Amino acid sequence: MKNREPYDPFLTYLAASVLQEADAAKNQMPIKKGIVMLILLAAGIGKLSAQAYYQGASGRVVMDIEFAEIGNRWSEQSSLPNFTGTSYYVATQDAFQNPGLGKILEYSFRVDRASNYQLQWRSAITNPTTGGFSSATREHNDNWARLVDASGNTVAPSNASNLDPRNDSNGKPWYKVYHNDAGRWTWQSSNVDFNPKPLYWNLQTGQTYTLLISARSNGHAIDRILLWDRDQGPTYGSRSTGNTNNTEDNRAEGLAVSQIQNGGGGVASYMVNATQITDMASGVAPFSVDSIRNALQIDAANEAFREVWARASVMPGVDSGLYDIRITAMQETDGESPYQLIVNDQVIGTKVNAKIFGTNRPDYTLQEHVFANVYIPAGATVSVESQAVTNGEIPEGDGTAYSRGRWTKLEIASAGTYSGPTNILGEQKQWHKVTLTVDGPSANESDNSPNPFFDYRMIVTFSKGNTSISVPGYFAADGWARETSASSGDKWRAHFVPTETGTWTYDVDFRQGSKVAINTTANAGNPMNPYDAYSGSFEVIASDKSGKDFRAPGKGKLVY
Numbered sequence: 001m002k003n004r005e006p007y008d009p010f011l012t013y014l015a016a017s018v019l020q021e022a023d024a025a026k027n028q029m030p031i032k033k034g035i036v037m038l039i040l041l042a043a044g045i046g047k048l049s050a051q052a053y054y055q056g057a058s059g060r061v062v063m064d065i066e067f068a069e070i071g072n073r074w075s076e077q078s079s080l081p082n083f084t085g086t087s088y089y090v091a092t093q094d095a096f097q098n099p100g101l102g103k104i105l106e107y108s109f110r111v112d113r114a115s116n117y118q119l120q121w122r123s124a125i126t127n128p129t130t131g132g133f134s135s136a137t138r139e140h141n142d143n144w145a146r147l148v149d150a151s152g153n154t155v156a157p158s159n160a161s162n163l164d165p166r167n168d169s170n171g172k173p174w175y176k177v178y179h180n181d182a183g184r185w186t187w188q189s190s191n192v193d194f195n196p197k198p199l200y201w202n203l204q205t206g207q208t209y210t211l212l213i214s215a216r217s218n219g220h221a222i223d224r225i226l227l228w229d230r231d232q233g234p235t236y237g238s239r240s241t242g243n244t245n246n247t248e249d250n251r252a253e254g255l256a257v258s259q260i261q262n263g264g265g266g267v268a269s270y271m272v273n274a275t276q277i278t279d280m281a282s283g284v285a286p287f288s289v290d291s292i293r294n295a296l297q298i299d300a301a302n303e304a305f306r307e308v309w310a311r312a313s314v315m316p317g318v319d320s321g322l323y324d325i326r327i328t329a330m331q332e333t334d335g336e337s338p339y340q341l342i343v344n345d346q347v348i349g350t351k352v353n354a355k356i357f358g359t360n361r362p363d364y365t366l367q368e369h370v371f372a373n374v375y376i377p378a379g380a381t382v383s384v385e386s387q388a389v390t391n392g393e394i395p396e397g398d399g400t401a402y403s404r405g406r407w408t409k410l411e412i413a414s415a416g417t418y419s420g421p422t423n424i425l426g427e428q429k430q431w432h433k434v435t436l437t438v439d440g441p442s443a444n445e446s447d448n449s450p451n452p453f454f455d456y457r458m459i460v461t462f463s464k465g466n467t468s469i470s471v472p473g474y475f476a477a478d479g480w481a482r483e484t485s486a487s488s489g490d491k492w493r494a495h496f497v498p499t500e501t502g503t504w505t506y507d508v509d510f511r512q513g514s515k516v517a518i519n520t521t522a523n524a525g526n527p528m529n530p531y532d533a534y535s536g537s538f539e540v541i542a543s544d545k546s547g548k549d550f551r552a553p554g555k556g557k558l559v560y
Contacts, residue, residue: 052413053108053208054258059229061109061117062255063211065089065222067271067411071103073215078293078366079131080124080221082185085257085273086294086328086408087366088223090126091143091215099144099176100168105213107225109258111203116158117227118200119145119211120187120237120244120252123179128219133183140219142178146212147201155209158202164192168214175199176216179243185223187252190242198242200230226252270316270412274384277410283311283385290406293364295330300388300402307544309340310405313383320378322415322480325371327384328408330364333357334396335389335403338541340427341371342383348374349425352539353403357393364406372419373437373491375480376412384410422508422534429543430501431551436460436473436494438508440531443475444488450512457516457525459509460494464502471496473508492531498540508534 054063064085070076073095078087095101111117125141127134134140144166147155154172157163165173177199179188190196203209211225228236236252237244244252260270274296280287285305287296298310327339331353341348351369356362376382386405394401411418426434443452450456458473471494478489498504510532513525545551 052260053110055261056109056111056227056258059111059113059115059233060255060258061111061225061227062258063107063109063225064257064271065105065121065224066409067260068105068107068213069103070105073102074105076366077131077221078364080126080133080185081292083223083294084122084253085224088124088221090131090219090221091217092128093215094218095144095214095216097166098168099146099166099174099214099216100170100172102215107211107213108208109211109227110208110261111205111227111229113229114204115202115229115231116200117203118198118230118237118239118242119177120189120226120228120242121177121222122185122187122224122226122252123189124185124221124223125179125182126219126221134219135182137180137182140217141180142176143216143220143222144174144214145177145199146172146174146214148210148212150208150210155201155203158200159197162192162197163199174214187226187237187244187249188242189237196241196243198230198237198239203227224257226255270318270410272314272316272410274312274408274410277312277314279314280310280312282313282383284308285310285388287312290404293330293406293408295406295408297404297406298386298388300404306388306390306402309385309387309544311342311383311385313381314410315379315381316376316412318376318378318380318412321376322373322478322484323376323412324415324418325374325382326409326411326413326418327351327369327371328411329353329367329369329386330406330408331356331361331367332403332406333363334394334401335391336539336541337386337389337403337405338428339369339405339407340385341374342385343374343376344380345383347427350427350429350541352428352541354539355391357391366408368418370418370423371425372423373415373479374425375483377483382410382412421530422506422536424536424538426495428498428538428540429551430498430540431543431545432497434496434498434538434540436496436506436508437476437479438473438492438494438510438531438534439490440492440510441512441528442488442490445475445477446487454515454517455512456492456528457509457511457513457519458492458494458531460496461507461509462496462498462504463506464498464500464504467499469496469499501540501542503537503539505537506535508532510534 066087073093075090075092076087125134175191177189287310290297336353338352340350388402390400390402392400421439423437452475461470473494476491476493478486479491510528511525512528516525543551
């Protein structure tokens with residue numbers, strides 16, 4: 001732990017109390033914010049949830065492979081041409097006779113009409129060494145699949161007597177799903193070697209099913225999953241073999257991903273590929289589609305579109321509540337683009353891509369930016385902004401090359417789905433407020449033993465180079481008490497204004513004891529694990545303010 005500058009314990013307690021009241025008292029917010037800033041200056045001191053499922057429509061369920069959490073024996077990739085969405089998953093180890101090893105991918109869904117549903121997945125045979133398409137037709141061409149109901153019981157295929165299952169170590173049957181088409185993506189999906197059979201199940205409405213996928217062949221890539229009503233409507237594969245013709249492949253290619261809902265029927269989670277967004281020209285600069293990389297991008301060749309915000313907006317239709325929001329961006333060697341998340345025109349936070357120039361990471365490496373515990377009201381508009389910027393490293397024309405602010409996907413899921421125990425929100429820019437939220441001990445503002453304002457003390461030290469600044473934290477209920485009127489929760493916060501651009505680190509000192517919040521002794525009370533050990537880092541870029549704004553370059557300076 002770094003040495004901290006001294007602080008006034010009474011002002012620390014008072015700041016914490018006022019900040020907590022400010023979060024909870026909507027009508028007094030304008031007054032409280034001013035008081036808080038004066039106090040802090042005086043003291044010297046920023047994938048699918050368990051209940052969510054894809055809702056089928058018109059006798060079809062379409063699921064993106066990348067919406068499940070990935071793990072052992074799988075790799076997320078994006079180098080093959082013509083994949084859908086933002087990426088695809090590739091099996092990285094063989095398990096020819098042992099299904100159920102490693103991470104099992106899970107995709108929950110419901111159908112809109114009772115019928116027999118046939119499985120087709122969009123897959124490709126890849127070369128495990130190069131990652132490109134393979135010319136082989138019978139190697140690296142399959143993975144395991146299994147269907148269970150809401151209780152985890154096996155749902156037997158309707159044509160189980162014609163299939164060739166393999167049991168896992170628990171005696172549960174799995175079915176390999178293969179194709180023999182090299183050099184491209186295909187929807188062909190069959191079981192039984194040399195006598196291909198489709199895989200289909202009789203499914204009922206109102207029930208939640210989960211498709212499980214286990215790795216079988218190193219190099220087999222899966223891009224998208226389709227379950228379709230084989231008893232009525234158009235076909236997406238042969239009812240006798242599971243193979244597909246060009247018409248069926250093209251028909252499947254045109255399907256949109258199914259909507260994601262929660263157990264109560266409302267929309268709980270949301271995912272959209274950036275290229276599917278229609279409102280992408282409401283910023284200072286417009287976005288355009290990079291069809292090669294399935295991303296939105298900014299035309300950096302137009303000087304008017306450099307270092308200004310481009311914006312794309314959606315109305316996800318999620319229920320009012322707290323969510324984690326994840327933006328999948330692309331790193332670029334010629335600049336470290338910033339990304340902003342906006343809800344109903346309120347800037348929630350800014351994240352910055354890592355610098356890959358001079359490293360062995362290739363252009364367009366995916367980077368995920370998570371905005372944790374964000375309150376989204378019903379009917380809200382959610383926007384993503386990015387900028388084309390240069391790092392001055394790559395000569396181009398009379399100047400240097402610019403990144404294009406590329407990004408591929410926006411995901412919204414229940415709070416805690418994507419986030420860790422500490423999260424940075426706010427505009428990560430010089431002189432702007434940055435907020436660090438810590439998942440700490442649960443408390444209620446009316447508690448007396450321990451009292452969250454007297455008997456806990458959180459101090460966060462923000463550091464860059466030789467600069468270290470200690471900031472007191474406070475109990476913040478659920479983190480959005482102004483909007484939710486919550487009086488209890490496990491969110492603890494510290495606000496900070498970065499004085500420099502670049503990489504800042506933070507260290508959390510979290511202690512408990514009688515009136516420890518107003519005790520000047522550094523080691524007062526007892527450290528609370530694991531909160532006391534939390535640390536991390538974040539990037540700060542230059543402010544984009546100008547004119548009379550005090551955050552504009554040369555306009556002012558905050559002295560801690």
